[in-house]
Amino acid sequence: MLAAVDHVQLAAPPGSEDALRRYYVDVLGMAEEPKPPVLAARGGCWFGAGAVRLHLGIEDDFRPARKAHPGLLVTGIEAYAARLKSLGASVTWDDALPGHRRFYSEDPVGNRLEFLEPEG
DSSP: OOOOOOOEEEEEOTTOHHHHHIIIIIITOOEEEOOOHHHHTTOOEEEEETTEEEEEEEOTTOOOOSSOOOEEEOSSHHHHHHHHHHTTOOOEEOOOSTTEEEEEEEOTTOOEEEEEEEOO
């Protein structure tokens, strides 16, 4: 039986690891997690914050996920959006989900990320 989501994997082009680290660690505030050596040889990066785990895997024929995306719950969404903007990340607000404040951003390789917080 399913119990929880362990992680979400997104793709990235070869050689993008440094840009991914700057975004996921410096901008989003996540920590890089070590990959097992057998997997580290494939490239890519793993990141975590609290219960959130995002894996970025290298794909030779990379195309960014512009529609499919992880939806990440945040607290203090206004301050978090301001942080992202101040660090040069895109922030696009969307009020189409009743009962939530949310915005979208893109990582440095064009993958879409959704950040949301329930209202009230």
